[in-house]
Amino acid sequence: MSDNAATPVHAGRVPLTATRAVSVFGISVVGFMTANLVPVMIVALTGELGLTATGAGTLMTASLLACAASCLATSRWTARSGRYVVARAGLALTGLGFGAAAFVPSVPVVVAGVVLGGLGAGGAVSAGGAALGALRNPDRASGISGFTNRAIVSVVLFVVPVLGAGMGSAFGLLAGLALAALFTTGWLPDRPAPETAPGPGGSAAAPVVASRSTTAAGIGLLVCFALWALSEDSLWAVAATMGADQAGLDETGMGLVLSLSTLGGLAASALVGLAGPRLGRTVPLAAALVAGAALKFLAGTVTDPGWYMVVVIAWNTLYMLSFIYIVAVAAALDPSGKWSAPVLGVYLVGSSFAPVFGTSVSAAAGYPALGAVLAGMTCALLVPLVLISRHSVRTEATAARTTPEVEFPQAAIA
Helix, strand or coil, X not given: CCCCCCEEEECCCECCCHXXXXXXXXXXXXXXXXXXXXXXXHHHHHHCCCCXXXXXXXXXXXXXXXXXXXXXXXXXXXXXCCHHHHHHHHHHHHHHHHHHHHHCCCHHHHHHHHHHHHHHHHHHHHHHHHHHCCECCHHHHHHHHHHHHHHHHHHHHHHHHHHCCCHHHHCHHHHXXXXXXXXXXXXXXXXXXXXXXXXXXXXXXXXXXCCHHHHHHHHHHHHHHHHHHHHHHHHHHHHHHHHHHHHCCCHHHHHHHHHHHHHHHHHHHHHHHHHHHHHCCHHHHHHHHHHHHHHHHHHCCCCCHHHXXXXXXXXXXXXXXXXXXXXXXXXXXXXXXXXXXXXXXXXXXXXXXXXXXXXXXXXHHCHHHHHHHHHHHHHHHHHHHHHHHHHHHHHHHHHHHHCCEXXXXXXXXX
């Protein structure tokens, strides 16, 4: 379809075009990239800068917590009128902070730069998440977003070792990506016009106010997502040591697990992106959570290295599937991005405490107990997440019925 063709869209949400895809997904990926690059950043901090492993880990934890705090602090602003300001300021601060860390070999500068870079990244995550809510078809948009994230992270994780896992590559590459994304902020979709409903007696339409049930669903989703992140990333934090201690998995095997897990995540996100609403939302989410809980339990008990690899790869694939659908639920609850803006921030909060939780439980009670605890957490979260997902489907359907369609002169790609 040409760029001049008129496409009917809902006034509340807009279609996914090429420019919007580059902006929304690119900004979100750059904002969340810090979490994905933690291992290579720690290598750079310990190898080139000379920090201890504990010191490097503490610094990256501070950066991630700064990212989460910044995301949550700006989420209401990005859901209203400030997503462009927050996106530009966040990306600029990310580029400045990580750029300084990459090219100024001074411990105080690096510490300040890494923390400031995390603060800026949180703003990018918030702005990108809010913009995701403005797109039509949250399931497909979230699937494409997840696929883009995995694909770009895979490329970056391949490039950094090739360049040498030093400060310039680990932090400089991210700074460059942030500055590149800065030029796409003008393509972010704006906050949709508020939904309206006819007034009494045929009077002028009045804005539709979010119901208490939707607000409760949004708050519940954020809480559940943080706890789910804790359970998922706790297993990932000990996956290598558990594989070595319990299943006799060597470094080569673990490297294969990492590679195939990435491919599994790409396949899962591509499936959701291509299928869009045809698979539904609640049933696939429930199935992924149930199967994920079973695989977490098995990961704590299996002793054969081959089967351990199969279990962890399958669990990682289903993790990505669940992640995408939970983000889609957040986007579907409100087109302004009220819930999709902070959703990745609360994920980072839960993820930040996962290493200490996973290692503490496994050290105190053993790997089988850890698997049982994490599986139990997922099962406990299953019911509220399924109920919230069903509510998001009803909310989205109601908005589609009450929001008029308008002509929008852009090429839709989804």
